[in-house]
Amino acid sequence: MIETRGLRKSFRSRAGRETKTVDAVRGVDLDVAKGEIFGFLGPNGAGKTTTLRMLATLIEPDGGEATIAGADLRKDPAEVRRRIGYVPQGGSTWDESTAREELVLHARMYGISKADAQRRAARALDAFQLTEYADRKCKTYSGGQRRRVEIALGIIHEPKIVFLDEPTTGLDPQSRAHMWDEIRRLRADGMTVFITTHYLDEADALCDRIAIMDNGEVVAEGTPTELKREISGDVVLVGLDLAATPQAAQTLDGEPYVNKLETVDEGGLRLYVDEGATAIPQVLRRLDHAGLELRSIELHRPSLDDVFLTKTGRSLRES
Amino acid sequence: MKFARDTWLIFQRQIQLLLRNPVWVFVGVFQPVMYLLLFAPLLKPALNAPTQAAAYKIFVPGLLVLLAIFGGLFQGFGLIAELRAGVIERSRVTPISRLALLLGRSLRDVVSLLVQAVIITLLALIFDLRVFIGDLLLAYLMLALIALMTSAVSYGVALKVKSEDALAPLMNTVAQPVLLLSGILLPLTFAPGWLQGIANWNPFSWAVDGTRALFAGDLGSDKVWQGLSITAVLAALGVYWAARQFARSVR
Numbered sequence: 001m002i003e004t005r006g007l008r009k010s011f012r013s014r015a016g017r018e019t020k021t022v023d024a025v026r027g028v029d030l031d032v033a034k035g036e037i038f039g040f041l042g043p044n045g046a047g048k049t050t051t052l053r054m055l056a057t058l059i060e061p062d063g064g065e066a067t068i069a070g071a072d073l074r075k076d077p078a079e080v081r082r083r084i085g086y087v088p089q090g091g092s093t094w095d096e097s098t099a100r101e102e103l104v105l106h107a108r109m110y111g112i113s114k115a116d117a118q119r120r121a122a123r124a125l126d127a128f129q130l131t132e133y134a135d136r137k138c139k140t141y142s143g144g145q146r147r148r149v150e151i152a153l154g155i156i157h158e159p160k161i162v163f164l165d166e167p168t169t170g171l172d173p174q175s176r177a178h179m180w181d182e183i184r185r186l187r188a189d190g191m192t193v194f195i196t197t198h199y200l201d202e203a204d205a206l207c208d209r210i211a212i213m214d215n216g217e218v219v220a221e222g223t224p225t226e227l228k229r230e231i232s233g234d235v236v237l238v239g240l241d242l243a244a245t246p247q248a249a250q251t252l253d254g255e256p257y258v259n260k261l262e263t264v265d266e267g268g269l270r271l272y273v274d275e276g277a278t279a280i281p282q283v284l285r286r287l288d289h290a291g292l293e294l295r296s297i298e299l300h301r302p303s304l305d306d307v308f309l310t311k312t313g314r315s316l317r318e319s
Numbered sequence: 320m321k322f323a324r325d326t327w328l329i330f331q332r333q334i335q336l337l338l339r340n341p342v343w344v345f346v347g348v349f350q351p352v353m354y355l356l357l358f359a360p361l362l363k364p365a366l367n368a369p370t371q372a373a374a375y376k377i378f379v380p381g382l383l384v385l386l387a388i389f390g391g392l393f394q395g396f397g398l399i400a401e402l403r404a405g406v407i408e409r410s411r412v413t414p415i416s417r418l419a420l421l422l423g424r425s426l427r428d429v430v431s432l433l434v435q436a437v438i439i440t441l442l443a444l445i446f447d448l449r450v451f452i453g454d455l456l457l458a459y460l461m462l463a464l465i466a467l468m469t470s471a472v473s474y475g476v477a478l479k480v481k482s483e484d485a486l487a488p489l490m491n492t493v494a495q496p497v498l499l500l501s502g503i504l505l506p507l508t509f510a511p512g513w514l515q516g517i518a519n520w521n522p523f524s525w526a527v528d529g530t531r532a533l534f535a536g537d538l539g540s541d542k543v544w545q546g547l548s549i550t551a552v553l554a555a556l557g558v559y560w561a562a563r564q565f566a567r568s569v570r
Binding site (some may be wrong): 110 | 321325332335336339401403404405406408409410411412413414415418537
C-alpha cells in the first residue's frame, strides 16, 4: 500500500546571518501492507510529521521515491490525493461551521455530488456517533467529539489509506480508548491506517506493525512483539535479603536458562532470560533447594520503551 | 468546468459563513458613513464646489476606492485564522483546484465590498448625489477589480508570513502611501508638480480618476478606460501570484 525508498527532506533555517540546513528526514524506507495499522513512533522532532506530510503530498520530498496506493508520489501527487485521507495533528475544523457542513463540504472537494455528499455525511455522523451534535457549531464540541469529526472528514471519500497524525494527543483516557476502537473499525472496513504517535502503549496496543524513527531515520521496524523479543527476552527480578544475595548469585550463575545475571544494590538479583514464564519455576526450585528464602519474584517483560532505549540509546520518556 | 464548480463551492461556503455573522455589514459601513457625514461637509468650501452634490461627486468615488483597497488588503487575517485551524491544510490534501481555493475567497470579498458600496451610494443619494446607472455599474466593476486584486495579494502575503503580527504592519505600510498618493481624500489637482509626478506611478490614482470620471458622467473620458485597464491587469497579476502561493506545496 505504501512503499518508500530513500525519502529525504531537509529544511533551511536561518539563525541570524547563518543559514543552517537541518536534515529532517534522511532516507526513509517503509513498506506498509494493505489493511494493517502501521504505527510511526518516535519522539517529537524525530521527523515523523515531516515524513507523514510528504506522504500526504503537503510537502515535496528532496529525494527518494514513494508509491502510495499504486500512485507515484513524485509524478502524480494529484492521484495520490484522490486515494488517501489525511487527518492533521492540530485539528482541521472551523469553529463557526457545523460537523455536517464540514463533512458535506469536504466530500464535495473530492468532486462528490451534493446529494451523495449529504448521504455520506449522514452515514459518517451516524458511524462516529455524532448525529446528536451534527448541526451544532464545532466550537461547542468536546476534544474527543471534535477529533471524531476530523477523522470522519479524513475518510469521507472512502480512501484506501488514511494518515492520522497523533490522533489521540490531548485526549482524556476514555476518549483515547474510544479513538482506538474507531481506528480498529477503520481497519475492519478494509482501510490501511498509518498513524504517528509518541505513546508507546498506544503503538503496542493498536498497531500491527511499527517503525521507530529517531533523528530522521528509521531505526527499527517490525511487529511490537518481534521488536520486543529482538532486544532482550524477559527480565526476572528476584527479591532477596542483602545477606542472602551473594549465595543466591552463586547458585544461579551458570544455570543454562540465565543469559546474564546482575546483583541489585539493595539486595536481590536481576536475571536476563529468554522466556520468563519457564524460567521462574526453575529459579524457585533452585533457590528452595539451596535453602534460600526469597522475598518476592517479579517478571518484567520488555516494553517498547526498552526497544527504544536499545535502538537510540535513550528513553522515549526523557526525549 | 471542475474549476468553476470548485470556485463556486468555496465561494458558497465563505458566503454562508459571512451571512452567519452579519455584524460585518455594520462594521464595514460604519466608518465610510462617518466620513460621509462628518468629513464630507468640509469639502464644499475646501474644494470650492458650487453645491454639496458636486462635492459628493468628487468625494464618494474616492471613498469607495478607499473601501475597496482597505477591505481587500486586510482579508489576509481571516486566512491566517483558517491556516491556524487547519482548514487550509485539509483543503490542500484534496484534489480541489488551488486557484479555486483563492478565487472562491476573493470573490466573497468582492461581493461583500459591492454590498457596502451599494449601501453608501444609496446614502449619498440622500445628499443629492446623482449618477447614471450605466456609469455606476462600470464604477462598481472598477471597485470589484480593485478588491479582487487587494484581497488576492493579501491572501498571498498571509500565506507567506503566516502571522497576524507580521501582516498588520506590512499591510499598513503598503496602504498608507497608496492612499495618500491616490488623491482619495482630496483630488491631486491641488498637488505640487513633484507629488503629481509620483502619483502618476500609483495605479490606484488612475483608478480613482477613472471612478471620478464615471461619477461625473464623463463616460467618454480617457481616464475611464485607462483606469479600468490598469486595474484589470493588476487584478490578473495579483490573482496569478496569490494562486501560486496556494499551489506551492511547501509547508
